[in-house]
Amino acid sequence: MACKKISLLQTARFLKRNDHFVILTHASPDGDTLGSACALAMGLQKIGKRAYVVCPDPVPKKFDYFMKKLRNRAFKYKNVIAVDIADEALLGSLKDEFGGKVNLCIDHHVSNTGYAENLFLDASASATAECVFAILKVIHAVIDDTIAAALYTGISTDTGCFKYSNVTARTFDIAGRLFAYNINAAEINRIMFDTKSxxxxxxxxxxxxxxxxxxxxxxxxxxxxxxxxxxxxxxxxxxxxxxxxxxxxxxxxxxxxxxxxxxxxxxxxxxxxxxxxxxxxxxxxxxxxxxxxxxxxxxxxxxxxxxxxxxxxxxxxxxxxxxxxxx
Amino acid sequence: MACKKISLLQTARFLKRNDHFVILTHASPDGDTLGSACALAMGLQKIGKRAYVVCPDPVPKKFDYFMKKLRNRAFKYKNVIAVDIADEALLGSLKDEFGGKVNLCIDHHVSNTGYAENLFLDASASATAECVFAILKVIHAVIDDTIAAALYTGISTDTGCFKYSNVTARTFDIAGRLFAYNINAAEINRIMFDTKSxxxxxxxxxxxxxxxxxxxxxxxxxxxxxxxxxxxxxxxxxxxxxxxxxxxxxxxxxxxxxxxxxxxxxxxxxxxxxxxxxxxxxxxxxxxxxxxxxxxxxxxxxxxxxxxxxxxxxxxxxxxxxxxxxx
Structure with a gap:
């Protein structure tokens, strides 16, 4: 199918008009794909939609602080969303089931191969979590502490804790807004950056x-x-x-x-x-x-x-x- | 002498009413004391004051990108400012000359011993550079690229690149504003955090x-x-x-x-x-x-x-x- 590039508002309209979403993360999941998927699922649930997250690989325990708080029971989905997945190959073990079936991809990779029916791509975003933050604002999903922690995790991990050249003024703006919530950012960063086996x-x-x-x-x-x-x-x-x-x-x-x-x-x-x-x-x-x-x-x-x-x-x-x- | 705790506006008034400032950094200088001192000196020069910086120890070469851009000729000073110096002992080799003579201390350490005549202390600031940013705004000193790089360096180094628990929403707000200038933040962070001998x-x-x-x-x-x-x-x-x-x-x-x-x-x-x-x-x-x-x-x-x-x-x-x- 041809890939249609859609805007933030079109993305919001897609989410508002549809329901029963399954949200996919990429294989070898990192903080951004998991944080974005979890925040989007929770946000959709907040506006009365049904949504759950599927990950092709086991979710590392270090992400429990938000992943375990997600109501994540599977159901018969009607719409497939991929977050932070630049290429269908990154669906890994999920490719057989979902290959060619992604209705909406939300991503920040300029290299996105355009495999989805609809693509919301913001290559200026440091992390897909930046895109999800913008989407949640537009669909009027109330952000809570867990959603804030998930989004912060996505941004922090994809920027090396605000260290890399992908950080923009908007990155700091969003991070500052997430600090209005009760997120233990220092502890999140310790787990993500300063803990090794x-x-x-x-x-x-x-x-x-x-x-x-x-x-x-x-x-x-x-x-x-x-x-x-x-x-x-x-x-x-x-x-x-x-x-x-x-x-x-x-x-x-x-x-x-x-x-x-x-x-x-x-x-x-x-x-x-x-x-x-x-x-x-x-x-x-x-x-x-x-x-x-x-x-x-x-x-x-x-x-x-x-x-x-x-x-x-x-x-x-x-x-x-x-x-x-x-x- | 007794130490008078003063507000941001009182600090601005002190700087506006006086002139011929020598600005001191602490011994074993780090990014915050140097970035704050350099930004303050440059900011004072922008509003027509005379100011120079003195450091008790040699300034590491890695700070050249802002320190070398400071017009820093010594003159007969009339006012002594200490930045990021919690205790007079940290004046190191400068203690003999400046001990008991600091007219204004600008600091964020809650442990500040109150050795200065006037103290502007904001313990909620992640770095003294946050305090200097606020001061430059109030005295209407125009921030340029070098001042922005110096302030960013102070904030980034004192927060472990936004990693520690001292980061607040205001920290992100200021960092975001500094991104309006031409600072090579990723390169600064590489030098500060990812380079070792x-x-x-x-x-x-x-x-x-x-x-x-x-x-x-x-x-x-x-x-x-x-x-x-x-x-x-x-x-x-x-x-x-x-x-x-x-x-x-x-x-x-x-x-x-x-x-x-x-x-x-x-x-x-x-x-x-x-x-x-x-x-x-x-x-x-x-x-x-x-x-x-x-x-x-x-x-x-x-x-x-x-x-x-x-x-x-x-x-x-x-x-x-x-x-x-x-x-």
Missing amino acids: KNRLEMEKLVLDTAEFHFDEKCMILSVTEEIQKKTKCSGSELEGVAAISRSVEGVLAGVTIKESEKNVFKISLRTYEPLDAANICGRLGGGGHRAAAGCTVNGSLDEVKEKILASVKQELEEANAGAYTD | KNRLEMEKLVLDTAEFHFDEKCMILSVTEEIQKKTKCSGSELEGVAAISRSVEGVLAGVTIKESEKNVFKISLRTYEPLDAANICGRLGGGGHRAAAGCTVNGSLDEVKEKILASVKQELEEANAGAYTD
Whole structure:
């Protein structure tokens, strides 16, 4: 079906005119997809509609403080809403049931593939929760403490606690309004940003032990070997933070994280600063991405993989600085 | 001299009626004292006053993006202003010259000792920069991009980038207004929060290697030995982040950081969660502090010091849970 881009008011009209909504989150759910889905479901319930939330994966316990407060009994739905889902592939285990059936998508990803019948997309929003806040205002759904906590969680998690470049004056405006409610923002932030498992701490320590510096310390490599992953039982989202470490060291222009995904297959995450272009470096190895963040998959032994990515980083450094680098 | 608590309007009147201001920051200057001092000096210059900033310690280079833009030539001052300085002792190397001579103190610390002739104290402000923002508005000083960046830096650094419990709706309101200016907030935050020296990274790794867990992993101890400090050349502010690690591990109720300050003298930083009281635990060892954060200095070998703090943590755990703990 063709995707119709609709405005905030059209979105509100859709919600007012229809009923019996099932609201979908994306796979590996994060604070924004869950916070947005929960706030929207609760808001719809406040104006007398029936709504429930379905998540393709188990909901992490750390989101209980709002997810557990949602009346979430399933029923025979008539309308399917996707929140914070840029691509149908992100429906994960729900794709079989809901693929091609999404009536309304609410999103802030500029990359949204337009798979839904109706799309309310605000790419200037730092989080889908910003869009949901606006929608709840327009449909006159009364925001309560739990809805405020859910929306705050979405905004806070998608902005790295107001740290990233996606924050705008509107982000602060909405966050300030949410502070009128009884939300324990500091505690939410502690759970979201300053809590890690003992395994994760152990993993970080072992990964730091692998740190290598090259090219006058302009390139740092961290290796997350199969052995480290097994020993610390860390996977998926727990490994995500590692790439951030590789770009946090003063003077490093190329932070490389090499993760063993299976025997002799390594996924490389690259973070760069000017004048280096991460997409160039990974592009030469069959990958791609953006100027400051890119990735690729490289086969071989860990040493071979390191050699390949280092050669590409070296080429980029030499082209950017018009000088030769020796290691 | 007696300290007179004055209002925002009285503060504005003081600034309007007087001239030739020297503005003091506290020792080991941080983003709030520097951002507030720089913004106030620039704001006063905008309304035709003469003002310059003096800092008791060298200003870290990372604050150059606003400090270097300040016209900061010294002259014969007539009025002394202290910003973000709760106690005269924090004047450090400036105490000899300015002790007992501060005409106006602008601060947000509830613990302010009232050493100044006039005190504008707003303990509900997350940062002194919030107070300075209000003052600049009232004296009709035009805020420009640099002033906005300086004020944003003060607020962001004192709130852990809007993460802590000192954030209020007003904090967000001011931050949103500062976003009307051309400030590169994401880059400021990267410099302030996500940049560490290679030595600091090495220090963290070595400190993580010392991690010990006790009492069903409810207590974690990190040791920053003299050896680690020497090897990584880390001191002062670079060591501060370690205490945050000790409280970030899931399930840990008492995070202990033991720092060797000289041979057989150890400074203990303690962070606790409910139901433990950090002040109780450190109080038994001659220290003190708050319920969630306290400290003490203990003499002895590292092992002896660990034994002492563990005994006090154990007592607190047993009293809180009415049960015995074995290690």
